[in-house]
Amino acid sequence: MDFEPKLVGFLCKWCSSAGADLAGVSRKNYPSNLIPITVNCSGRIDVSYVVRAFHDGADGVLISGCHPGDCHYNSGNYKAWRRVALLKHVLEEFGVNPDRVKLKWISATEGEKFAQTIKGFTSEIKELGPGPYNDARERE
């Protein structure tokens, strides 16, 4: 059977979740692997959630917020940016491919970009294979 990655996406409510809604309104088809979790701001994402998600069997994690300068709360996305950069280093140290975490700025008007991002991310993770704690990996 084909490997179907399990993906979680943290979307900020003001931009990226609205962008995902627009993808829906414009009926942009994309794979259903990623389960969205809407949070107030990308700044709300504690990097430990990403680790947690891998622990729970995720193969990839997307964090998406407003474009730099556009965060509804002024600067939450800048905090997210730094935290994710740091996290990627740490993941690498622990032998997890940092490409399993993706940070993407998607505005409320970018429905097409949202759909493309999910398509791209899903196929990238398919390439990378099962995540660090995915049971499938042990079975391999």
Next chain:
Amino acid sequence: MTGKPRIGVFICHCGENIAGTVDVSSLAEEIIDYEDVTFSTDYEYMCSDPGQNKIKEAIEDEDLTGVVVAACSPSMHEDTFRKVAESAGLNRYQCEIANIREQCSWVHGEDGGSPTKKALKIIKGTVEKVKRNIPMEPVEREHSDKCLVIGGGIAGIQAALDVAEAGNEVILVEKEPTIGGHMAQLSETFPTLDCSQCILTPKMVELNQNLNIELMAYSEVRNVSGYVGNYEVQIERKPTYVDPDACNLCGDCEDVCPVEVRDEFNQGLTTRKAINIPFSQAIPSSYTLDTEACLGLNPLRCSECADACDADAVDFDESSEFVEEEFGAIIAATGYNLYPKEEMGEYGYGKYDDVIDGLQFERLLSATGPTEGEVRRPSDGKVPENVVFIQCSGSRDPENHNSCCSKICCMYTAKHAKLYKENVPDGNAYVFYIDIRAGGKDYEEFIQDVREEDRVLYLKGKVSKLKEIDGKLRVWGLDEISGERVEIDADLVVLAQSIVPSEGASETSQELNLNLGPNGFYKEAHPKLRPVESLTGGVFFAGVGQGPKDIPDSVSQGSGAAAKAIDLLSKPTLSHDPQVVEVEEDLCSGCGICVGQCPYDALEVNSREVAEVNEILCEGCGTCSSGCPTNALSLKNLTDEQLTEMIHATLGD
């Protein structure tokens, strides 16, 4: 609430919108087995009356403690369903929406994977969240019903008048000795050519006489603290050294004053005295002694003005007065300046006397100006026979100067050319332009009229060089339409100098924590849908400080900002979203990392060495909670526990 949660899940078909791709009845069957779900059902249209009744009845009959409505995006009907939950006795935050339409059924067709499986995961995650939500009530609080207007140009004047007319008290703070702003300097105004002062000065008088408005001219905002509804503001009233009540405008002081300096009102075309009144219709109607120019406010050095004043209005002992006031709303109307000469090497601006800017030309055209409305050039007072107007000087030039379009220059240049031709019918007017942007009402007709009736020669192209040769200003340019080079020997060159925000924009943005855009103009909360609001609650914009615009647009925006301020001030109390951050004091180490992470200054480390949240300032982004090393901070109803369980549910089978 004690006891085990009892969650009801309501799955909407949305006709075929959801049911077409998601197997809604199997969702209802599967979710009932999920922990803490005690009721589930699906229905054609949950948002319809019978749908809403189903939810209401179930909450009552099944004694539900929380509700998940799996339907369209929360931006559509979250409020609707929360009201339903409230009507059945739950707190509105005990209802959450699982978005299985926009983010699921609409994007995963038959070929698009497994929408039903995904919908189930989204619902499970939402169940995990809602069962841990706590009831919350909006925070209600009193507020001041006064409004502060910063800047007394036409935009600020209009805003102040509108707010005052609605019955609210207003303080208008103007930095300069008089209100009126740049409009007071203009001669006639496009497109109708009515005299600027004739339409402006009655408004200035009206403002001064309005009992709800206190005018604080020659004053500046020094310090702002607080938040929407309750801004504490310190205002400095600078000393004018003249008692406005005693001054009778005789002008004797001005006659004897021995100091002459550049006259700002005439854009440096004339001089003024150290003691002066900017123009005769100035409001407040009184003299001001400019200390930078004055020989020293010291009767031993010079006291000519005080000696000459029969009314005893001059008082050298005056000093700054600091006033503290509380305001509910603030309107920033700090206007513009022209892009400074020092920044412009080209076109000889600042080098040749007869290369002037648009506002200087307004003064030459104005009946109250240095030439009483006759167009005479600054260097020798000669009537110019050839005048070259250069548009976009410093605008639309991201490499060297400003990237933005100053918006009003096409129109005022056409006006200038027209008024010049009326003044000097035998003269020649040339306009160099990149494009003509005349988008306002009746504006295109105005331009056409200038081109055809007034016989002004429009040359599409940029000026490449300008040099003084034999007493003439030689202008080299290219006429892109004929493809030919042009060379004009001009007597006067008028630059449509780029509009830049006044220093007031950066000063005010620092005091009020406002964002500025790339060209330094105020940045709106939303460029299309919230154009007069800032992201700082209770602070609104009016006039050119927000972006280049003409008088009609400045006035409209003044009224728009006023309407927003009135709306806020007329509320009996203000309510604030209760989703804010809480501190668990036992876990807090007092490190203060959160303080720096908060974009709203809502956190501080208090005297007990623990973080404290100001619930009114906190906007609930939760950024601090994710940065707290000891997990002492948590965002209500989006806690670590909630997110962790949501992740877990989402990744389970």
